[in-house]
Amino acid sequence: MNCTPKTSVTVLGLGLMGQALAAAFLRAGHPTTVWNRTSAKADALVAEGASLAPSVGAALKAGSLTIICLTDYEAVRELLRPSEGELAGTMVINLTSGDSAQARAAARWAEQHGAGYLDGAIMAVPPVIGTPEALILLSGPQAHHEKHRAALGSLATITYLGEDPGLAALYDVAGLAMMWSVLNAWLHGTALLRTAGIDAATFAPFAQELATGVAGWLPGYAEQIDRGSFPAEVSALETDVRAMTHLLEESEAAGINAELPRLIKAIADRAMAAGHGGEQYPVLIEEFSKPAGR
Numbered sequence: 001m002n003c004t005p006k007t008s009v010t011v012l013g014l015g016l017m018g019q020a021l022a023a024a025f026l027r028a029g030h031p032t033t034v035w036n037r038t039s040a041k042a043d044a045l046v047a048e049g050a051s052l053a054p055s056v057g058a059a060l061k062a063g064s065l066t067i068i069c070l071t072d073y074e075a076v077r078e079l080l081r082p083s084e085g086e087l088a089g090t091m092v093i094n095l096t097s098g099d100s101a102q103a104r105a106a107a108r109w110a111e112q113h114g115a116g117y118l119d120g121a122i123m124a125v126p127p128v129i130g131t132p133e134a135l136i137l138l139s140g141p142q143a144h145h146e147k148h149r150a151a152l153g154s155l156a157t158i159t160y161l162g163e164d165p166g167l168a169a170l171y172d173v174a175g176l177a178m179m180w181s182v183l184n185a186w187l188h189g190t191a192l193l194r195t196a197g198i199d200a201a202t203f204a205p206f207a208q209e210l211a212t213g214v215a216g217w218l219p220g221y222a223e224q225i226d227r228g229s230f231p232a233e234v235s236a237l238e239t240d241v242r243a244m245t246h247l248l249e250e251s252e253a254a255g256i257n258a259e260l261p262r263l264i265k266a267i268a269d270r271a272m273a274a275g276h277g278g279e280q281y282p283v284l285i286e287e288f289s290k291p292a293g294r
C-alpha cells in the first residue's frame with residue numbers, strides 16, 4: 001500500500017478538460033477541490049468525492065496546488081482579477097491554451113501578486129488524461145516543477161521545457177503547425193485521389209506510411225538547419241520545385257482547391273530566386289524565418 005501523503009489540489013474550470021483533470025486527481029487519491037462558473041458541472045465530481053469551493057478565493061486557498069483550465073487567457077484574467085488579493089502564497093499551474101506572450105504576461109502578473117506560477121500546454125484529449133499516453137508540457141521556474149511533478153504525474157506524462165514560462169505555449173503552437181500541415185496535406189491528397197474514384201480509406205494507409213517516412217528525415221534535416229549548411233545529399237530544391245509544378249498542375253486540372261500547392265511552390269520559388277536551387281529542402285528555413293515576401 002502506498003502511504004505517501006497526496007498533495008491537495010484545486011481545479012478551476014470544469015469544461016471537458018477540467019473535469020478530466022479533476023477526475024484523474026480523484027482517481028489518484030488527491031484531496032480535490034473544484035470550482036466552475038457554471039456550478040452544475042461539478043456535480044459528478046462532487047459525487048466522486050471532490051469538494052466544491054464556494055468561491056474562487058476559497059478554491060485558491062483550499063489546495064496546495066491550483067490547476068486552471070479555461071477557454072482562453074481572457075477568461076483566466078476575468079476569473080482571477082477579482083480574487084487577486086488571494087493569490088499571495090498560492091501555486092498556480094495554468095493549463096489553458098494560448099500563445100507565448102500571453103503565458104509570459106500571466107507569469108509576470110502571478111509573480112507580482114505573490115503566486116508561484118507554471119504555464120502548461122495539454123497535448124491530449126480528455127479521455128486519455130490520467131494515463132501515460134497524455135502529454136503535458138510545462139515551463140517556468142524549475143523549482144516549482146520539481147516540487148509539483150509527482151502530483152502532476154497523476155494527470156499525464158510531464159515534459160518540463162525550461163525556465164521561460166512561454167516555452168510550453170511556443171511548443172504547443174509549433175505542434176499545431178505540424179498537426180494542421182500534415183492534416184491539410186493529407187486532405188489535399190485525398191481530394192486529388194477522389195477525382196479518380198479512390199476513397200479516403202484507400203489512401204489513408206499509404207499516406208500514413210509516407211508521413212512516417214518523411215518524419216524519419218527530420219533529425220538529419222535538423223542537423224543541416226543547426227549547421228546552417230544545406231548540401232544536396234539526396235535531392236536538390238530545383239528537383240523538388242519541378243515536382244511541385246506537377247502537383248500544382250494536376251490539382252488545377254482536377255478542378256480541386258489548389259491553394260496549398262500554390263503556397264508550397266511560392267515559398268520554394270522565392271528560395272530558388274535567392275539562389276538556393278542547388279541546395280537541399282531544409283534551406284527553406286530561411287523563408288520560414290522571416291515575414292512572407294521579404
Ligand code: FVH
Nearest residue numbers: 013014015016017018037038070071075078096097122125
Ligand atoms: N478538450 C480538448 O480536447 C483540449 C485539448 C488540448 C487543450 N485544451 C485546452 O483546454 C482548455 C479548456 O478546454 P475545454 O475542452 O475544457 O473547454 P470547454 O469545455 O469549452 O470549457 C471551458 C471552461 O472555461 C470556463 N470559462 C470560460 N470563460 C470563462 C470566464 N469568463 N470565467 C470563468 N470561467 C470561464 C467554462 O466555464 P462554464 O462555461 O462551464 O461556466 C468552462 O469551465 C482550452 O484552453 C483548450 O484549448 C482542450
